[in-house]
Amino acid sequence: MSDFDLAVIGAGPAGMAAAVEARLQGLIVLVVDENAAPGGQVFRAAEACAPDPAVGPDIMPGLPLIAAFRGCGADYRAATTLWHLDPEEGVLSLAAAGTTETVTARRVLLATGAQERPVPIPGWTLPGVMGAGAAQILLKTAGAVPVGPTVLAGQGPLVWLLAVQLARAGVAPLVLETRTVSIAAALAKAGGGLVAGRGLLAKGLSLMAEARRRGVRVIRGVRGLRAEGANRVERVAWEGGSAPCDTLLLHEGVIPSTHVSRAIGLDHAWDADQACWRPVADDFGATSSARVAVAGDGAGIGGWQAAAAAGRLAALDAARRLGALSEDSFAREIAAPLAARRAALALRPFLDALYAPPNAVLTPPDETIACRCEEVTAGAIRRAAALGATGPNQLKAYLRCGMGPCQGRVCAPTVAALIAEVRGLAPQEVPPLRPRAPYKPVTVGMLAASAESLQQSAP
Amino acid sequence: MFRARPEVRPATVEVLVEGTPVLVPEGATAAAAVLLAGLPAIRETPVTGSPRLPLCQMGVCFDCLAEIDGIPNRQACMVTVVPGMRIARQHGAREALR
Numbered sequence: 001m002s003d004f005d006l007a008v009i010g011a012g013p014a015g016m017a018a019a020v021e022a023r024l025q026g027l028i029v030l031v032v033d034e035n036a037a038p039g040g041q042v043f044r045a046a047e048a049c050a051p052d053p054a055v056g057p058d059i060m061p062g063l064p065l066i067a068a069f070r071g072c073g074a075d076y077r078a079a080t081t082l083w084h085l086d087p088e089e090g091v092l093s094l095a096a097a098g099t100t101e102t103v104t105a106r107r108v109l110l111a112t113g114a115q116e117r118p119v120p121i122p123g124w125t126l127p128g129v130m131g132a133g134a135a136q137i138l139l140k141t142a143g144a145v146p147v148g149p150t151v152l153a154g155q156g157p158l159v160w161l162l163a164v165q166l167a168r169a170g171v172a173p174l175v176l177e178t179r180t181v182s183i184a185a186a187l188a189k190a191g192g193g194l195v196a197g198r199g200l201l202a203k204g205l206s207l208m209a210e211a212r213r214r215g216v217r218v219i220r221g222v223r224g225l226r227a228e229g230a231n232r233v234e235r236v237a238w239e240g241g242s243a244p245c246d247t248l249l250l251h252e253g254v255i256p257s258t259h260v261s262r263a264i265g266l267d268h269a270w271d272a273d274q275a276c277w278r279p280v281a282d283d284f285g286a287t288s289s290a291r292v293a294v295a296g297d298g299a300g301i302g303g304w305q306a307a308a309a310a311g312r313l314a315a316l317d318a319a320r321r322l323g324a325l326s327e328d329s330f331a332r333e334i335a336a337p338l339a340a341r342r343a344a345l346a347l348r349p350f351l352d353a354l355y356a357p358p359n360a361v362l363t364p365p366d367e368t369i370a371c372r373c374e375e376v377t378a379g380a381i382r383r384a385a386a387l388g389a390t391g392p393n394q395l396k397a398y399l400r401c402g403m404g405p406c407q408g409r410v411c412a413p414t415v416a417a418l419i420a421e422v423r424g425l426a427p428q429e430v431p432p433l434r435p436r437a438p439y440k441p442v443t444v445g446m447l448a449a450s451a452e453s454l455q456q457s458a459p
Numbered sequence: 460m461f462r463a464r465p466e467v468r469p470a471t472v473e474v475l476v477e478g479t480p481v482l483v484p485e486g487a488t489a490a491a492a493v494l495l496a497g498l499p500a501i502r503e504t505p506v507t508g509s510p511r512l513p514l515c516q517m518g519v520c521f522d523c524l525a526e527i528d529g530i531p532n533r534q535a536c537m538v539t540v541v542p543g544m545r546i547a548r549q550h551g552a553r554e555a556l557r
């Protein structure tokens with residue numbers, strides 16, 4: 001007997017929607033999330049920051065889902081990390097508050113979301129340089145804003161959202177937009193999506209207008225970005241310009257977090273439009289593992305509305321597979337979330353084309369540090385690749401990239417792209433880094449504490 | 460440097476950053492407390508000794524590993540503050556145990 005019918009990893013829009021739907025279908029559901037509160041990235045700390053005028057308007061749409069999730073009857077464990085998963089046996093190892101615990105589930109849904117694409121530029125290891133998403137997290141969780149000249153460099157919807165949020169909080173940043181694709185070129189790839197996606201498009205345009213109204217200065221076509229300073233960032237420079245800078249926020253879009261899906265050996269496919277890997281999955285999130293499904297931005301970037309719809313679909317599929325939902329009912333129930341997901345994804349081809357990462361971000365100049373943990377430059381990786389390192393796993397032996405504490409979470413895309421560049425391969429031809437458990441560090445103390453509690457509970 | 464906005468999120472939780480008391484809003488993480496305290500770095504790299512501050516704030520980069528309440532190698536961005544929490548820069552290697 002398993003402890004749970006469905007174990008959901010991640011309480012973002014995908015995980016919350018999956019839990020609500022699975023409970024409606026009568027499943028016994030566990031939800032674990034590393035964060036202290038539900039919401040995921042988009043609605044992080046939503047309940048606490050909704051009254052903040054800087055982020056409130058963007059957070060409000062998530063409150064009904066969070067309330068439904070809180071009331072759905074799932075066993076929700078906050079501040080709990082999945083650090084090992086055995087997909088064959090359905091055994092999950094969880095860590096929380098200094099101890100670890102093992103639970104079993106008949107089906108597992110990875111709704112682990114996205115991370116910011118690494119933006120390796122010269123000087124990006126200097127204190128004061130961080131991800132745009134990081135600044136947004138500080139704003140959502142603590143109401144905190146940067147002091148002094150703030151520069152937001154990169155491209156994508158999140159750049160405009162954060163520019164507006166910072167401006168609302170009284171610290172309008174300078175935006176250095178790195179977009180290289182023209183609007184006309186992106187429109188040519190948009191297909192019919194512009195019509196179906198016009199709601200989202202209108203929102204994006206109004207965000208840009210609000211940025212301008214609130215005094216956000218924008219410089220477009222920025223290339224050759226670098227952070228400069230002695231012991232922290234003092235200026236940001238680019239081809240033909242520079243500006244004083246106390247906080248530099250970088251953003252080139254988000255990519256699926258594939259750390260867990262890779263570690264458990266799921267099949268992945270290269271997504272050329274989004275320049276990233278994603279786990280291979282069917283319409284309902286079912287993967288190459290008989291027990292494990294994926295949903296949300298961790299399965300391919302689609303935004304929170306698509307993530308919520310995918311969560312529902314994965315929950316319905318779980319209910320069908322576990323015998324809680326007949327084929328007929330399944331066919332009826334999936335219609336609405338399938339349509340919702342289609343609508344939410346309509347604008348994606350346009351956005352993916354418009355905000356395609358420039359080559360300099362994927363394969364940075366030689367002097368740039370690519371692996372922050374072991375301080376390995378792009379040049380050193382190019383040399384190792386030329387000497388014969390055919391993939392990130394071999395490169396570890398040459399340079400220790402991927403062996404630091406982040407286990408390659410940050411450097412893997414850059415390392416693979418550099419190897420592909422040097423060896424003349426397509427991105428998907430470079431064998432990917434295979435992370436290992438524990439996915440997050442677990443101390444001997446934690447293991448001992450759980451062993452002790454096991455002993456005490458033994459008869 | 461970062462600052463709190465007490466008008467929207469009152470700073471009510473007192474923590475110790477490198478032994479100095481700092482008031483931070485409820486819900487902030489230990490990594491946020493380090494930035495609000497204005498520390499120039501949370502750690503020095505083992506290879507070249509260069510200073511670092513948190514990069515991602517969401518558990519990806521491990522650039523925030525710190526000693527929290529005496530336990531080293533904790534991802535400061537994943538730990539929510541509680542009153543009296545002791546947050547300190549990590550001395551020596553930050554090899555995560557695994």
Ligand SMILES: Cc1cc2nc3c(=O)[nH]c(=O)nc-3n(C[C@H](O)[C@@H](O)[C@H](O)COP(=O)(O)OP(=O)(O)OC[C@H]3O[C@@H](n4cnc5c(N)ncnc54)[C@H](O)[C@@H]3O)c2cc1C
Binds near residue numbers: 009033
């Ligand atoms: C930094 C950042 C900021 C973003 N901000 C916005 C925004 O303001 N607006 C917007 O529209 N989109 C934003 N996005 C895009 C985002 O991906 C949304 O589309 C949406 O949050 C995706 O929902 P999701 O449920 O798929 O994943 P997420 O919302 O990312 O939720 C995934 C959850 O899984 C948890 N998790 C991951 N691994 C583990 C593990 N091993 N153990 C336990 N829990 C785990 C995480 O803590 C997280 O809460 C942001 C993305 C990032 C990376």
Ligand code: FES
Binds near residue numbers: 515517536
């Ligand atoms: S700041 Fe990146 S892991 Fe904590």
